[in-house]
Amino acid sequence: MNSKLTKKIFLSLIMAVGMGSLILSCAKKEKIVYEDAADIPANREMIAELTSPPNVPTPVGKRKAKKLIVDMEILEQEGEMTNGVRYIYWTFGGTVPGSFIRTRVGDEVEFHLKNHPENKLPHNIDLHAVTGPGGGAESSFVAPGHEKVFSFKTLNPGLYVYHCATAPVGMHIANGMYGLILVEPEGGLPLVDKEYYIMQGDFYTKGSNGERGLQPFDMQKAVDEKADYVVFNGKMGALTGDNAITAKVGETVRLFVGNGGPNLVSSFHVIGEIFDKVHVEGGDLINENVQTTLIPAGGAAIVEFKVDVPGTFILVDHSIFRAFNKGALGMLKVEGEKNKTIYSGELEDGIYQPEGSGIQKMPSNNGVVESEIPAKSMEEKMEFGKATYMQTCFACHQGEGQGIANAFPPLAKSDYLNADVNRSIDIVLHGKTGEITVNGQKYNSVMTAQTLSDEEVANVLTYVYNSWGNSKKDVTPAMVKSVRNK
Amino acid sequence: MILSPFFKVAFTLIGIIAVNIVSAQSEHMVTVKGGTYIPLYGVDSTAVTVEEFSMDVYPVTNKEYLKFVQEYPEWKKSTVKRLFADGNYLVNWESDESFGNQLADDAAVTNVSWFAARKYCECQGKRLPTVDEWEYAAMADKSNPDARKKESYNQLILDWYEAPKTFNNAIGSTFKNYWGIYDLHGLVWEWTMDFNSVLISGESRKDVDKDSNLFCGSAAVGASDLMNYAAFMRYAFRGSLKANYAIRNLGFRCVKTNGSNNKNLTY
DSSP states (O other): OHHHHHHHHHHHHHHHHHHHHHHHHHHHHSOOOOSSGGGOOOOSEEEOOOBOTTOOOOOOTTOOOOEEEEEEEEEEEEEEEETTEEEEEEEETTBSSOOBEEEETTOEEEEEEEEOTTOSSOBOOEETTOOSGGGGTGGGOBOTTEEEEEEEEOOSOEEEEEEOOOSSHHHHHHTTOEEEEEEEOTTOSOOOSEEEEEEEEEEOBSSOTTOOEEOOBOHHHHHHTOOSEEEETTSTTTTSGGGOEEEETTOEEEEEEEEEESSOOEEEEEETOOEEEEEGGGSSOEEEEESEEEEOTTEEEEEEEEOOSOEEEEEEESSTHHHHHSOOEEEEEEESOOOTTTOOOOOOOOOOOOTTOOOOBOOOSSSOOOOSSOOOSHHHHHHHHHHHHHHHTHHHHOTTSOOBTTTBOOOTTOHHHHHOHHHHHHHHHHOEEEEEEETTEEEEEEEOBOOOOHHHHHHHHHHHHTSTTOOOOOOOHHHHHHHHTO | OOOOHHHHHHHHHHHHHHHHHHHHHHHHEEEEOOEEEOOTTOOGGGOEEEOOEEEESSOOBHHHHHHHHHHOGGGSTTTSOTTTSOTTTTTTOSBTTBOTTTSOTTBBOOSOOHHHHHHHHHHTTOBOOOHHHHHHHHTOOSSOSOOTTOHHHHHHHHHHHHSOOOTTSBTTOSOBOTTSOBOSSSSOEEOOTTTTSSOOOSOHHHHTTSSOTTTGGGGGOOTTHHHHHHHHHHHHHHHTOOTTOOOTTEEOOOEEEOSTTOOSOOO
16 A cells, blocks of 8 residues: 555656656757856867867867867977978977967867977977966966876967967967967857968068078067067978969858967968958957957958959058068968959050159168078079079969069060070169060069169079079179179 | 895896996096086076086097997887887987998997986986086186186077088087087087976066076176077077987987085986
């Protein structure tokens, strides 16, 4: 009797609980909104996908918050700043900027920071996405040959910089120890066609811009904020030529743009595009129809735009000498159908000569310092010439000497170039203004006089004459000297 | 009274060690004259006085360390206690009794813990240098006892911090300093007795605010930035260590106190 009764009560209890849970599970289909991101549960474990620039990992989409394991190795290694200029980079994950980390709000990130045994120095990481003292720097201070683990919860959506914060902080950052971590909102950012990762940084080398060899870091220049290189993604040319980022007409492009500094603020601009949307400073505020967005050192921005016409769009820091003289230059190549309504191309070419027009001149300090190491062989001449070309000529005449139609004449298979070597030397030394005809096309623009030594002019012209189907002339410093002294 | 055999052996050993000390000191140590200096960029009140001591001319080499582990087998790669040396202890040595042919016999021994380094020096009748002693000896260049303000000297040190894989270079391959000591800069980091007495928390920007003698002068950083940066990196490195760590770029050398009234060791 007694036991039957208990059984009954027990059964009805089970039913009640069962129904209760049914109701609960129905209720769960309604989206639970967490007032506080700290309350979002993170259940499953997942290894974070890390990518090197300019790539970004797969969007989070609709996935739930997870325990995200980030495995990052610090490597001190030699790399190339530009042709012939080597530099010891300190890196998160072997690249500058470091690997891109993609998370969503509510993720619990378990961060494993490994310092390679052959590294000389201790390092750590300060992630601006971390809420906590030092942004993780205190818990991640790791000696060479060791690994530190710490974890944090992502509370605020946005695009954040991470960097090394070990003494001397400025030097660690100046050597390339920075990167971006993205915290997407629940449900992810709206999907777009193309996403890329770009980060600006300034570099300070003992030799001046273009000086060959392994260049050590120059602390005094860094303190004085006199950068020799200002570049996207750690080196000159990281985003130009074959490394350019690409899109097709009609696609929407999203750029995650950061600025590692250490010193300079970036005026980020894409020549020939208007940003449809900018997540100002990487946060929630969205500005529309922006030409140039300011990215502070240690800050970031997300910019989005639809590409409507084909062509090469140049990414620059619009503090413009940095772009054309220090390397802050990238390319977005867009393929597809032309749209003459949006952009006509050239319609008319007339001559306009205001009063007082003359040749522009680059600043010169009373004569030019001879390049310290002369080329010893034809191979070296070509190598040094190419280095000078990439720094001085590339922006207008382009990587394969093809020039830019209607603006800058080609150097490849150029009848004008091959016709008269002394004229070519003269143009490099003294500039050129006015109409010329190259390979049947008329050009009417300005080339500035270049501040190059005889040696450098000889090398660069030899490089040009021995490339792209030209007449293979060997230009000597003596030939340059005689034109200079005319 | 009859001496037990154990004591006899012990006395003989002490005798041998004593002989070794004399020869070692005369051949491979030099005297560093005492003096007062301001470490890092401290203020006047943080001036440190170092009394005369002797320092090894070169860091301890693989060959020398091999001899040590043969004499003291408890410090062999396979027998060392984890408490005293982590898993990287002599990690590149081929075996307990050989460092193999990848490492040079006249390169500084690295991947040794603080405990091991301290023991080695003890067994030679020496000890590890204090941070103050080490920094004092290491601020000399070829011709000056204190070259810290020289730009060339600092740039040289900074350049080394960036040059990879110098640990396998032969001892003596850098410069001989004012005191006659080689390789304080340019080969490997070196253990010091009180390596972690200066607290660097790893959050170096915060350390600047710490009420610590060594860092309170930070606001006064001026002309000597370069010197600070070079020293700061050494202090940061030491701050990242624990006594059982064994690191590829970290070796050691020993010193010896001169005179009976020496106050360099105050603990």
